[in-house]
Each structure stands twice: as structure tokens, then as C-alpha cells.
Amino acid sequence: MAYVAIRGGEEAIAGSARIMDALRAMGAGDPIELDQITRQMPLLHSRVLSEGGLYHPRLAALALKQSLGDSLEAAFFLRAYRSTKPRLGETVPHDTRAMRVTRRVSAAFKDIPGGQMLGATPDYLHRLFRFELMDEGAETFQQITRDWFGNRPAAHRPTTFPKVLDTLRDEGLLPPLEEDDTPPFDITRTPLIFPVPRSAQLATMARGETGGLLALAYSNMRGYGDVHPTVGELRVGYLPVMAPHPVTGKPVEIGEVQVTECEIVAMFEKTDEGAPVFTLGYGACFGHNEVKAIAMAVLDRAISVAAEKGSIKNPSEDPEFVLLHVDGIESMGFCTHYKMPHYVTFQSDMDRLRAARDKAEEASDVSN
Amino acid sequence: MFPTDTMAQGHAGAEYGFAFLDEDAKRELRRTIFKAVCIPGHQVPYASREMPIARGFGTGGMQLTLALLGPRDCVKVIDQGADDSVNAANIRAFFALTCPGVSGTTLTEGASVIQTRHRIPELPLRKDQILVFQVPYPDPLVLVEPNAAMRRRMHGRADYARLWVKLYEDMVAFDEITISHRYPTRINGHYIIDPSPIPRYDVPKLHQADCLYLFGAGREKRIYAVPPHTDAIPITFADVPFTVEEFIDRTTGKRHCCRRCGATDSFLDEFPDDAGNRVFQCSDAAWCDSRLTVQEAAE
Numbered sequence: 001m002a003y004v005a006i007r008g009g010e011e012a013i014a015g016s017a018r019i020m021d022a023l024r025a026m027g028a029g030d031p032i033e034l035d036q037i038t039r040q041m042p043l044l045h046s047r048v049l050s051e052g053g054l055y056h057p058r059l060a061a062l063a064l065k066q067s068l069g070d071s072l073e074a075a076f077f078l079r080a081y082r083s084t085k086p087r088l089g090e091t092v093p094h095d096t097r098a099m100r101v102t103r104r105v106s107a108a109f110k111d112i113p114g115g116q117m118l119g120a121t122p123d124y125l126h127r128l129f130r131f132e133l134m135d136e137g138a139e140t141f142q143q144i145t146r147d148w149f150g151n152r153p154a155a156h157r158p159t160t161f162p163k164v165l166d167t168l169r170d171e172g173l174l175p176p177l178e179e180d181d182t183p184p185f186d187i188t189r190t191p192l193i194f195p196v197p198r199s200a201q202l203a204t205m206a207r208g209e210t211g212g213l214l215a216l217a218y219s220n221m222r223g224y225g226d227v228h229p230t231v232g233e234l235r236v237g238y239l240p241v242m243a244p245h246p247v248t249g250k251p252v253e254i255g256e257v258q259v260t261e262c263e264i265v266a267m268f269e270k271t272d273e274g275a276p277v278f279t280l281g282y283g284a285c286f287g288h289n290e291v292k293a294i295a296m297a298v299l300d301r302a303i304s305v306a307a308e309k310g311s312i313k314n315p316s317e318d319p320e321f322v323l324l325h326v327d328g329i330e331s332m333g334f335c336t337h338y339k340m341p342h343y344v345t346f347q348s349d350m351d352r353l354r355a356a357r358d359k360a361e362e363a364s365d366v367s368n
Numbered sequence: 369m370f371p372t373d374t375m376a377q378g379h380a381g382a383e384y385g386f387a388f389l390d391e392d393a394k395r396e397l398r399r400t401i402f403k404a405v406c407i408p409g410h411q412v413p414y415a416s417r418e419m420p421i422a423r424g425f426g427t428g429g430m431q432l433t434l435a436l437l438g439p440r441d442c443v444k445v446i447d448q449g450a451d452d453s454v455n456a457a458n459i460r461a462f463f464a465l466t467c468p469g470v471s472g473t474t475l476t477e478g479a480s481v482i483q484t485r486h487r488i489p490e491l492p493l494r495k496d497q498i499l500v501f502q503v504p505y506p507d508p509l510v511l512v513e514p515n516a517a518m519r520r521r522m523h524g525r526a527d528y529a530r531l532w533v534k535l536y537e538d539m540v541a542f543d544e545i546t547i548s549h550r551y552p553t554r555i556n557g558h559y560i561i562d563p564s565p566i567p568r569y570d571v572p573k574l575h576q577a578d579c580l581y582l583f584g585a586g587r588e589k590r591i592y593a594v595p596p597h598t599d600a601i602p603i604t605f606a607d608v609p610f611t612v613e614e615f616i617d618r619t620t621g622k623r624h625c626c627r628r629c630g631a632t633d634s635f636l637d638e639f640p641d642d643a644g645n646r647v648f649q650c651s652d653a654a655w656c657d658s659r660l661t662v663q664e665a666a667e
Contacts, residue, residue: 009452009453009454009455009456009457009458010452010457010461012454012457013454013457013458013461076418076422077420079418080418080419080420082417082418083388083389083390083393083417083418083419084384084385084388084389084390085390086390086391086392087392188415189396189415190413190415191413191414191415191416191589191590192589193413193516193517193520194516194517195517320515320516320517324516329418329422329423330423330587331423332422332423333422333423333424333425333427333587334422334423334424334504334587335424336422336424336425337422337423337424337425337504338424340424340425340447340454340455341447341448341453341454341455342448342486342565343448343637343639344448344449344486344487344549344565344566344567344635344637344651345486345548345549345550345565345567347567347613347635347636347637347638347651348548348549348567348568348569348613349548349549350638351548351613351614352544352546352547352548355544356542356543356544356546359542359543359544360542363543
């Protein structure tokens with residue numbers, strides 16, 4: 001586009017960008033490397049991957065670097081980048097039993113088929129500072145790595161694990177799974193026009209903002225709702241991604257994605273037909289983000305319960321309330337926009353206030 | 369985050385296609401625009417891609433403009449009527465980056481597509497021009513009904529009774545309709561639209577215009593239109609006329625004039641100057657500049 005001489009604004013923006021760049025450079029030592037972000041801040045990196053809704057670990061790391069570590073902004077970079085890419089195809093539905101599991105726990109049973117596997121979690125660590133980390137060197141990292149791999153016998157672990165909930169299904173305590181071949185609702189190509197199917201509900205929450213999902217799910221847990229969840233199974237691992245081969249159409253493995261998945265069991269409901277059964281809530285997202293997966297599962301259950309009963313009593317049960325407000329990109333953007341100039345509309349506001357005040361004054365003059 | 373960053377400009381040509389969006393997205397946008405033009409005032413849902421500027425900053429308008437622009441177009445971007453506002457400058461820089469060949473202008477009469485936030489230019493637009501609005505809230509019924517599914521049904525039935533009740537309650541409470549901007553406006557006798565946060569002063573310009581008005585709400589994922597030569601009537605009562613902002617000096621009883629060009633018939637920005645005095649100036653910068661140019665030529 002031809003250069004247009006514009007006063008003020010453009011120079012201010014250019015200056016602001018330079019300050020931002022200077023902020024991350026000045027006195028900061030060596031530039032942080034993308035691998036350092038991915039490896040040393042994997043949980044922050046995971047948030048960006050899942051909230052960005054694009055599984056591109058390298059760009060997610062770049063996004064964190066470029067956004068100075070703001071997870072909302074970083075997720076936003078991935079979303080905006082995705083707008084430039086066509087959708088080339090769809091994967092087949094995936095069974096998470098095929099997941100290469102790195103962590104797997106159930107709160108419902110003391111022991112589970114295949115065993116509980118704590119894996120990497122801060123859950124049972126004391127949040128006490130390890131002050132020695134203030135002064136780590138590359139040698140320390142090498143030593144930690146050597147110690148970890150050095151004395152490790154070759155593991156003989158199964159590559160897949162059964163689902164804990166299958167046990168409950170076998171006993172009839174959970175309703176059997178029904179095969180559903182309806183094409184899933186694609187939230188990237190279709191706006192949410194309510195009512196929306198459950199697949200839209202799950203997809204929206206899968207890329208929802210962790211804090212937003214947590215706040216709404218927490219309101220349900222505390223008393224503005226009655227899901228009362230038990231974590232049937234929470235698993236973290238790597239799921240092989242299968243896509244139809246462009247020539248043969250048969251599913252072929254094209255890579256793997258890290259996924260956190262949570263299935264919660266909720267207290268049973270009376271059914272019109274047959275014996276009472278437990279109900280299920282499902283949460284899953286890219287990367288390692290357990291709070292998000294659990295909050296999503298609770299909200300999935302809360303929304304479904306209200307739909308089944310035909311009455312919404314709490315915000316966390318209202319699909320419109322939950323699904324239209326958990327997206328970090330949209331809520332952050334709209335909140336930020338209030339910093340933009342609004343002086344034309346404010347002029348109108350003043351006009352109406354002055355007119356209304358005049359009327360009020362006239363009225364009091366008359367009555368005096 | 370750094371749209372004017374020189375590095376970003378270096379990458380733009382290599383990494384991104386013309387007008388940023390992939391072709392499927394642009395096709396969807398154009399089909400949605402056609403539908404919106406065919407059903408004046410109806411909010412047509414569309415997928416709404418994420419833009420590299422934040423939701424709330426004009427992503428709906430940007431998507432419309434990107435779908436409309438071809439290499440021979442000339443684009444103008446204004447915010448609050450001004451070309452040099454940071455947001456307008458930012459969006460213009462993005463078009464410059466991603467739409468090679470498209471020219472830019474600050475002249476209202478020189479642009480084929482004008483993207484705007486909160487204003488309609490003072491100069492009446494021609495039939496070969498399109499005005500693209502950035503829309504924060506596409507649905508006027510949100511004033512009276514929070515549930516979107518319910519609102520959709522109300523629009524279908526042209527059931528706007530509760531909007532009138534809201535106006536009536538205003539009259540009872542204040543003896544004035546207090547809606548200052550985003551004034552509900554009935555299009556072609558059926559749908560009532562939110563004309564975006566333009567002042568009431570601009571609403572009459574929607575009625576029977578020569579140009580096409582397109583409204584894009586990015587976050588709320590709706591597009592609607594007021595086509596040329598279409599009725600656009602702000603809703604009010606038979607005995608309560610629709611009024612626009614007035615700029616009367618309460619001491620003299622006369623209308624304030626622009627401190628730059630002296631206009632007494634334009635929408636004015638009111639602000640305190642460095643000495644603390646209230647001053648008034650045309651909100652439409654291009655209008656004000658063109659009047660100054662004419663005055664200088666005459667001298």
C-alpha cells in the first residue's frame with residue numbers, strides 16, 4: 001500500500017514496539033532459546049498450545065518468546081497464524097486407549113488395572129523454594145540427566161492401558177458407550193448458534209482459557225451447582241495421530257500430540273427407564289494441563305445435567321454462559337479494547353446526560 | 369503484538385498470502401456478505417477467523433475489508449473519525465503489510481473501501497464506495513434479552529416490543545430517551561439493527577444512502593448490511609421525535625463551531641485544551657482538512 005502520511009499514531013506504535021523489544025533485550029543476557037522454553041517451561045508451553053488451538057510446539061515457543069511470556073497473547077499468536085492456513089483434511093476419531101501414557105491416576109479406586117502411575121506432577125511436592133536453583137549451570141542439567149538415565153533398567157511397561165471406566169461399564173454402573181458417527185461440530189468453521197451439540201461444547205472448552213474454565217467449574221464445585229465429581233481417570237501422554245492417506249484413504253500415523261484427558265464420574269441420576277446409573281463428564285486438551293482437563297470435565301457434566309433436566313439453575317450449567325465466555329482470545333481482546341479511544345460515544349453519553357439533567361432541573365423549577 | 373515491527377514486515381511477504389486470510393475463508397466471507405445484502409438488517413452468522421489484532425479492535429471489520437480488497441482498491445481507515453488514531457494507523461499498517469498493490473488514502477472521496485469505528489464520514493458516500501463498520505455488539509436486543517437463542521427467535525418474528533418498552537421506561541424515568549449511541553434502527557421495515565457505536569448524529573445517514581454499508585462483528589461472529597437505497601429508521605414514538613447530539617453553547621445559545629475550520633454543521637469532539645478551556649473540533653479529520661484546504665486556496 002502506498003505510503004500515507006499519518007500524524008501521531010503510526011510513530012507512537014512504532015515507538016511502543018521498540019520499547020517492548022528493548023524491554024526483553026536490555027540486561028537480559030543471552031536470548032532465550034525456543035528449546036529452553038519448550039523444555040524448561042513445558043506447562044506454560046502446554047497452556048499456549050491448547051488455548052491457541054493449534055498443535056505447533058515450535059511456534060508456541062516462539063509465541064511465548066515474542067509475547068514476553070504472556071500466555072493469553074502467546075495463544076493469540078497461534079490462533080492468528082491458523083487463520084492463514086486452509087483446512088486440508090480431518091483425522092479419524094481417536095481412541096485414547098492408544099495413548100503412550102506418562103501419567104495416569106484414578107481417584108475412584110485404590111488400584112486400577114495396569115496400575116496407578118504418578119508420573120510428573122507437582123501435586124505432592126512441598127512448595128518450598130529450592131534456593132539452589134537460583135544458581136544452576138549447564139553442568140547441573142547434564143548431571144541431572146545422567147543420574148536419571150544412568151541407573152535405569154530397561155522398562156517393560158505396556159504401551160497402552162485399559163480405561164478405568166470400562167470396569168464400571170462392565171458392571172452396568174455407567175451406561176454403555178453408544179457409537180456416534182455424526183460428524184463433529186467444527187468450531188473453527190461454524191459459529192456457535194445455540195443450541196449446539198455436545199461436540200461443539202467439548203471443542204470450545206478444549207481450547208478455552210484455563211483460568212476461565214477453572215473459575216466457572218469452581219463455582220459449580222463450591223455450591224453454585226451440584227456435579228460432585230470423582231476423577232475416574234486422569235491420563236497424560238502422547239497420542240498417535242491418524243489421518244486418512246491421500247491416495248488409499250486408509251488411516252496412517254502422521255505424528256503424535258501430547259494430550260491430557262480426564263473422565264469424571266458424577267453422582268447417579270434417577271432415570272425414567274431402568275436402574276439408576278452414574279453419569280460421566282469428559283475433558284481433554286493439548287499438552288499437559290490437568291486443571292484445565294478436570295475443570296472442562298466438570299463443566300461438560302454440569303451443562304449436560306441441566307440439558308437432561310431441562311432447567312438451568314446456575315451459570316456453570318448454562319451452555320451460552322459457559323461457552324461464550326471461556327475463550328481467552330476473545331475475552332482478553334475485548335477487555336483490552338476498552339483502552340482504545342471512545343470519545344465519540346462518550347460525547348453522545350454527555351449529550352444525553354446533559355439533556356436528562358436539564359429536564360430534571362426544569363421539573364424541580366416548576367415544582368418549586 | 370508488534371504489527372509495525374520491521375522484522376514482521378520482512379517475514380510478511382514470504383509467509384502470508386494476499387490479504388492474509390486463506391482463500392476458503394475469503395470465499396466464506398463473500399458468500400456471507402451476499403446473504404447479508406439480500407436480507408437487509410439480518411445478522412448472518414459466519415465462522416470469523418482470528419486476526420492478528422485483538423478481538424474488540426475491529427477484527428470483524430478487518431475480515432470484511434480483507435475479503436473486499438483487490439489489488440486496484442484504495443482503502444481508508446478511520447477511528448473516531450480520525451485517520452491518525454493509533455488503532456486506525458495500526459489496521460492501516462496491517463493492510464499495507466498484507467495487501468500489496470492496494471493504495472491508501474485519507475481522503476473520503478478517494479477511497480473505494482472505508483473501514484470505520486464509531487463514525488460515518490461527513491461527506492456523503494457514493495454508490496461505488498463501501499463503508500465497513502467495526503461492530504462490538506451486533507444485536508440490539510441484547511439490551512433487553514441476554515439469551516442468544518431467544519433473541520434469534522424474537523428477530524425472526526420481528527418481536528421488538530421489549531425494545532419499545534425500554535424506550536418508554538426511559539421516558540417515564542428521565543423524560544428523555546437515554547440511548548446515546550448504538551441507536552436501534554429498523555431496516556427495510558423488518559429487522560432492527562445495532563448500527564455499531566456511531567453517535568445518533570450519524571444514524572440518519574444510513575437511510576436511503578447511495579453506498580453499501582457492511583457491518584462486521586468479529587468476536588460475536590455476525591455480518592449484516594444496509595444496502596443502498598434502503599429504509600433505515602431509528603425507532604421512536606410518534607410524539608417523541610428522534611434527536612441527534614446538539615453542540616449548543618449554553619452561555620450564548622449558539623452552536624459551537626470547530627476551532628480549526630469553523631464548521632458549525634459537523635459532529636464535534638469536545639475536550640479540554642492545555643489551559644483547561646473546553647474546545648471543540650471536527651471529529652471527521654478528513655472533512656476538517658478539506659475545508660481548511662478550500663479556505664487556504666480562497667485566501
